[in-house]
Amino acid sequence: MSWARQSWPVDILDRSLSRGVRLEWPKKEEFGDLSTPLAMSLAKELGKPPRTIAGAILDGLREIPETSSLFSKIDIAGPGYLNFSLSPAYLSDFLVSCLTDSRLVARVPVPRKINVEFVSANPTGPLHVGHGRGAAFGDSLARILREVGHDVSTEYYINDAGNQMNMLGKSVYLSCRKLSGHESTEEKVRLLGETDGYRGDYIADIAREILDNPHSIPVDVREEALAGRFTDRVQSVFTDFSQRRIMEGIREDLSRFGVTFDRYFSEKTLHEKGADGHSSIARWLSLLERESDGAVYAADGALWFRTTAMDDDKDRVLRKSDGSYTYFAADIAYHADKVDRGYDTMVDVWGADHHGYQARMQAVAKVLSQRVKRSVDLRICLIQLVSLLRDGKAVSMSTRAGEFVTLAEVLDEVGLDATRFSYLTRSHESALEFDLSKAKERSMENPVYYVQYAHARVRSLLSQAKARGVTIGDFSSEDFAPLEEPAARSLIRLMAQFSGVLHRAAESFEVHPLTDYLTALAGAYHHYYFHHRILSSEEADRPLMMARIGLSMAVGRILAAGLSLLGVQAPESM
RNA sequence: GCGCUCGUAGCUCAGUCGGAUAGAGCAACAGCCUUCUAAGCUGUGGGUCGCUGGUUCGAUUCCAGCCGGGCGCACCA
Incomplete structure (x- = not known):
């Protein structure tokens, strides 16, 4: 508040x-x-x-x-x-603390144990620009929550179970057949039916690896596949191999993007039967059926969850009448597991197209919270659509073969800093227009360089001072007394909001207030710098010079701290 | 049809659980480099906050209805 x-x-x-x-x-x-x-x-x-x-x-x-x-x-x-x-005295003390305190940010009085789950893209293809926005947001949000003192861990939920995985394996198998000159429409229809399966260059790349490298997969399976026999074993080996390759690609993209996870959680493990012959999903559902006060109930040959308790349109099925589990059931087991691991707050970062699932997940969170008799919050952050533009014109984003734009391609073209910053300039709740030509333009059009330039200015100023033989020691409150200009006061006033901006961002689970703030702070520094000459060789100017140097150092420190929370470099020079 | 969401300057967007004269960047126009980086600075113009009601001392903000855009509505994943 x-x-x-x-x-x-x-x-x-x-x-x-x-x-x-x-x-x-x-x-x-x-x-x-x-x-x-x-x-x-x-x-x-x-x-x-x-x-x-x-x-x-x-x-x-x-x-x-x-x-x-x-x-x-x-x-x-x-x-x-x-x-x-x-008062001026308070502001001077504040500047000293900026230069001496190990942290620039106040800690929350009551830290929470927070799990931030984001990206969680299906391992059926490379990350695209939409995932990139979720990745930048989730990663920076986690950093901000951590900075204000929460105990934060990050997690990627891998949807590696279900039919889509089999389809991936089939798609790669069919690509192998095609590449080795045995393409057959009849075989394709037999395996995939009416659907197209997964296409795109990355499928062919995996297929080519299997064809070119005899030891990529077990020799006997490879021979079966080459002979055109799509056995169960071919299905399973192709699926696993393809998924592993794609996950490797995803991890590499994320790592290039500066995003790492504390944990990758596999959906498949929820379906695997344990020593007692039951899967984790089965165990959680029967537990909830016993302990949830009727939130989980059986009817019409299926098992249901009373999601209408949280304003959902209708109750949802967990176990279908054929005995198999829905995706929702796995989601419940996954979130139950998180609660079991002791989190007070679960942050789910979703694409906005999943907004229809909010009510049912909140219903789950409510039941899980009641069961453990402590308050567990589920915070769902919906990331709105990214539309990609080039020179103001829409770039096609359809997922048909070869047409979609991957995060890796954007990174190649735009670079890490500009990409991350651009993703975070708008509220995650509003749709984002990402113009490739503008994002890579090194100009005023692009706030990332504006902010980085302010930091580089500070650093270059300090090296200039050093070159001139200025020695910079510790600062005391009195050293800042010479700063009487209104522009200096405005700057300090803004600097002192840094900690509060981060707390506001953390409380509202937003990142863009920080981006906006850094842009404003950079602007205030550029303004100050332009109007007030900092270095001087006149002995009489020395107290003022030192005060201005100290002020600049403090600004530089805040800019660097803020940029690092955004995952953007704070350069020494530009 | 039902639900969610958005609608603020020419464009892209901020706007603090309802508060002071609604802000920024870009675009347009006019200026500033012999001095610490001009990736910068200074100034000007630009608004019925989608529309109509309601609540309030006070509404861009909350509520209702309408108009317009996006998305979602499976015993799919």
């Missing part, structure tokens, strides 16, 4: 007012550094004009000794705002 609280020394406000006071960052600097509409919201219940109430609060604050050291000014403004301006 009050993330401003995480940036500013507001103990005094907490003590004198109540803990729930809402603090805002005023839009305009003339309204101070911190403000609260408290008096306005109390007006009704107290039956007094807001400005009168504000006056009473202000009188109370004035009686507390810290008020005068912390704030240089407190105004009652507009309809009844209380506006606080931080």
